[in-house]
Amino acid sequence: MISVDASLKxxxxxxDVVFGxxxxxxxxxxxxxxxxxxxxxxxxxLSRPDRGRIVLDNQVLVDTGTSTFVPRHRRRVGLVFQDAQxxxxxxxxxxLLFGRWFAPRDESSIAFDKVIDTLGIGHxxxxxxxxxxxxxxxxxAIGRALLAAPKILLMxxxxxxxxxxxxxxxxxxxxxxxxxxxxxxxYVSHAVEEVARLxxxxxxxxxxxxxxxxxxxxxxxxxxxETGECRFGRSSVITGRLAGIDARYGLTExxxxxxxxxxxxxxxxxxxxxxxxxxxxxxxxxxxxxxNLSVRTTLTGTVAGIDVDDGPFAAVKxxxxxxxxxxxxxxxxxxxxxGLGDGDRVFALVKTVALDERxxxxx
Amino acid sequence: xxTAMIELSPEEWTAxxxxxxxxxxxxxxxxxxxxxxxxxxxxxxxxxKMVLDGLIHLPLVLPPVVTxxxxxxxxxxxxxxxxxxxxxxxxxxxxxxTGAALACxxxxxxxxxxxxxxxxxxxxxRLEDAAGSLGANGAWTFALVTLPLALPGLIVGLILCFAKxxxxxxxxxxxVSNIPGETQTxxxxxYTYTQSPDSDAxxxxxxxxxxxxxxxxxxxxxxxxxxxxxxxxxxE
Numbered sequence: 001m002i003s004v005d006a007s008l009k010x011x012x013x014x015x016d017v018v019f020g021x022x023x024x025x026x027x028x029x030x031x032x033x034x035x036x037x038x039x040x041x042x043x044x045x046l047s048r049p050d051r052g053r054i055v056l057d058n059q060v061l062v063d064t065g066t067s068t069f070v071p072r073h074r075r076r077v078g079l080v081f082q083d084a085q086x087x088x089x090x091x092x093x094x095x096l097l098f099g100r101w102f103a104p105r106d107e108s109s110i111a112f113d114k115v116i117d118t119l120g121i122g123h124x125x126x127x128x129x130x131x132x133x134x135x136x137x138x139x140x141a142i143g144r145a146l147l148a149a150p151k152i153l154l155m156x157x158x159x160x161x162x163x164x165x166x167x168x169x170x171x172x173x174x175x176x177x178x179x180x181x182x183x184x185x186x187y188v189s190h191a192v193e194e195v196a197r198l199x200x201x202x203x204x205x206x207x208x209x210x211x212x213x214x215x216x217x218x219x220x221x222x223x224x225x226e227t228g229e230c231r232f233g234r235s236s237v238i239t240g241r242l243a244g245i246d247a248r249y250g251l252t253e254x255x256x257x258x259x260x261x262x263x264x265x266x267x268x269x270x271x272x273x274x275x276x277x278x279x280x281x282x283x284x285x286x287x288x289x290x291x292n293l294s295v296r297t298t299l300t301g302t303v304a305g306i307d308v309d310d311g312p313f314a315a316v317k318x319x320x321x322x323x324x325x326x327x328x329x330x331x332x333x334x335x336x337x338x339g340l341g342d343g344d345r346v347f348a349l350v351k352t353v354a355l356d357e358r359x360x361x362x363x
Numbered sequence: 364x365x366t367a368m369i370e371l372s373p374e375e376w377t378a379x380x381x382x383x384x385x386x387x388x389x390x391x392x393x394x395x396x397x398x399x400x401x402x403x404x405x406x407x408x409x410x411x412k413m414v415l416d417g418l419i420h421l422p423l424v425l426p427p428v429v430t431x432x433x434x435x436x437x438x439x440x441x442x443x444x445x446x447x448x449x450x451x452x453x454x455x456x457x458x459x460x461t462g463a464a465l466a467c468x469x470x471x472x473x474x475x476x477x478x479x480x481x482x483x484x485x486x487x488x489r490l491e492d493a494a495g496s497l498g499a500n501g502a503w504t505f506a507l508v509t510l511p512l513a514l515p516g517l518i519v520g521l522i523l524c525f526a527k528x529x530x531x532x533x534x535x536x537x538x539v540s541n542i543p544g545e546t547q548t549x550x551x552x553x554y555t556y557t558q559s560p561d562s563d564a565x566x567x568x569x570x571x572x573x574x575x576x577x578x579x580x581x582x583x584x585x586x587x588x589x590x591x592x593x594x595x596x597x598x599e
Contacts, residue, residue: 044493072495073504079496085489089511098507102498148497 001184002152006052006062008041015039015208021152025178025185027199029192029219035208036188037143040154042330043186044079045072057151073102078150078183082157084137086129092140093125099148105305110149110181112335119143135166137174146181153177153185159194167194174198192220193356196237205352217324218290234280235316238299238324251352257322259298262352280352283328285316286347297350299326303342308332316340318348365565371568377544378552379572385460385548389467390521393475397520400472401479402509423473424533431537434466439499439538464541467528475524482516483509514591522584529576549573 005058015035029038041047043054045061047068056077061070078099086095100112116122119139129137140157143262145153146211157173157176159167175198191197195202195216202219204212212219216237240256245266253272254261261276275322290298301318304325308314314335320325326348340346370381403409404416422430437459438445448454456462486509494504510517532550539546541555546558549569 045490071500073498073500075496076498079493081489081493085487085493087490087494087508098494098499099497102503134501144497152495168466220365304417 002043002054002186003054004039004054006039006049006053008038008042008047008049008052012206013038017044017203017205017210017211019203019210021184021186021201023182023184023199024200025174025187025205026201027195027216028186028188028205029190029195029199029202030205030211031190034205036190036205037156038208039205040079040156040188042187043152044077044154045070045075064076065190076149078102078145078153080138080141080145080155080158082160084129084134084141086132086137086140090128090129091125092121092127092129092132095129095140095144096121096147096269099144103147103149103343104270110146112147115143115146115181116333119173133166134162135169138166138170139164142170142173142177146177146183148290150183150360153183154188155185156188157190157225158187159189166177167338171197174196189282192235192237192277195289196220196275203318220277234327234329235277236280236324236326237275237277238320238326239275242270242272244270256320256324258298258301258320258324259297261299262296263355264352277356278326279354280327280329281313282350283326283330284349285318285328285330285334285338285340286349287340287344288345290349291347294351295349296352297355299350301326301346301348303340303344303346305342306335306340308335316346318346320348337348371572372565374543374568375552375572376563377574378547378549378553378569381460381463381544381546382529382548383576385464385467386525388464389422389471389528390459390475390525393468393472393524394521397472397475397479397524398510398517401476401483401513401516402505404476405480405483415440418433419476420473420550422470427470427531427533428537431466431534434462434469434538436535438465451520456539458539459537459543460545463535463548464528466534466538467531468524469526469581470531470534471527474527475520476499476517477525478516479513480516482513485516486512515588518584518588518591522580526580530573549576 001021003020005018013035015038017035017039030036030040038047042049048060049064051064053060053063053065056075060068061075062068087098090098119142121136121139121143124132124136124140129321132140142257159170171194174185178185187198199216202214202216203210204219219240220235220237238256240254240261242282243255245252250264250266252263254276263276284295299320301320303316304319305317306314312331313329314332316328316330316335318328320326323348328348364479400419402418404412404449434444435457437443438448440446440449440455445457456465488509491504491513494508535546536551537549541547541551547555549572553566555567556562556569
C-alpha cells in the first residue's frame, strides 16, 4: 500500500500530486509531459521532492518534514522501464538473479521457478540481452524486478516500445502479476486501452496535477474539451459482462444494459467483467433505432450535455441506459440538423472493426 | 650484419627493464585515481569541477619541462611537499625511479582519464537506477554495472597512459635527471647516445626496441578491447 503526497519544481515544470493505492493496479494516466514519470521517480527514490511525504506499507520513504529520505536501494520498489534496461554485460539468468542476491533472504516470498514459468523465460537463461526480442526483454525485465521481492512494482510505459502483438502477449502477464503474485502495481501509461484493461483505479495527471481519480470508466471520458487535432485521443470506457463467444464469426459478445457490444477476437473467460474503450470519433449518433446498417453495436442512452465551441466539432455526452457515460464527437452541423438537445434519446453506433480487442479486460 | 648490431648491452637491458617498470608502476598506481577522477567528472556536479578538469588536463598542454620543473619545486628534496615527506616519512621522489614513475603518471593521467570518462558518460543512467532499485547500493552498482560497462574505455585509458609513460622524456629528465640504472629510461638512453659521436648503432638498437614494445602494446590493447567491447555490446 502506498500513499503519495509530494511536490517538486523542475525548471518550468511544477509537479504536485496526491494519490494512493492499496491492492491491484493503479494507473498514472496522462499525456507525455504531464508528470507521470516524475512521479515514478519520486516513489523510486531517483529524485527528491521539494515537499512531501511518501509512505509504502507503513514505512516512510520520504518525509520532508522530518528530513527522512530512504535511499533507492533500501526502498524495495521494483522498476520496469519502457526499454527494459537489462544489464547488457550479464546473461539473462544473471540479470534475473541480480536483485534476488540483494533481496533479504527471509522475505523473498516469490518463488524463482514460479516467476520463470509465468513469464516463460526459462529457455532464455544463457542468452545476452542484445540477443533478445523486444517482448522477451520486457518479460525478463519484469522477472528481474519481481525476483527482488519488491513491495510494489512501478511500471513506466512498459509496453510503449512494443508492437501490437507483443503488447497482447505481455498484457495478460501483467494481469497475472496482479492476480497471482498479489503485488500492487503503479502503471504509467498514456494508452487508454492499457489503462482501461488493467487498472482498477486511474489517476489522471494533467500539467503536473491530479485532474481526476476514479475507475477507468469515470476518468477516461473526462478531461478538457478536446476537439481539433486532439480529438482522436478522446475515448470513453464502458464496463459490461463478457456474455459469450461467437466462434463462427470470431466475435466476442459483451452485454451492457444499453446494448450489446460486439468485439473482434475471442476474449475469454465468459461471465467476467469486461471494459471496452470506445473512441469518441468512432461513434455515430442516430435519433431513431437504426436498421439496414452494417453496424452491429448499438448503445441506447440520453444526451447529458453537448460541448461546442467555435470549431466544427461538438462533443456529445450520453448517459447510457443502466450505467456509464459515452462521449461522441460529431460535427456541430450534425447536432443542429438532428436537433439534438439535453435529455434526447439517442442511439450510439460503433463499428466492431474500429474497436481494439486489446481493451477487453477481465477485471 | 654483425652480432654487436643486435645484441643489447647490459646497460641497455637495464634501461629497458627500468622503462617497463616505470611505465607499469605509473599506469597501475594512477588507475584508481584515474577511475575516481573520471567518475567524478562524468557523474557528479560539484563546485570547482572545471578547475579539477583543467588541472588534470594541464600536463597535456604544458611543455613537459615545465611539468617536470613544477614537480621538482613541489616534490624535490627541498620542495614544498618534498622536504617534509623526506624528513618525516622518508619518502623521496627526486632522482629515484619512483620519481620517474610519478612524473610519467602525471603526464599520462589526462590520457587515462579522458576515455574512461567518455565511456562512463555513455552508460545509460537508468541502468544504474535499475541496479539501485534492485537493492544494489552505490558501491555495488559501481562495481557490478558502471565499471564493467566502462571497461572498453578503461582499457584504452590504460594503454594510452602506458604508452605515454614509456615515451615520457621531458618531465622525467627535468624531475629525476638521467641516472643510468636508476632513472635512465629507453628515451633517456637514446638521448644520451645521440649526444656522443660513435653511438649511432646503440641509438638505433634502442629505437628498434621502442618500436617493438609500442607495437606489442598496441596489439595487446586491440585484442583485449575487442573482447571487452563484445562483452558489453549494448542493445542493437
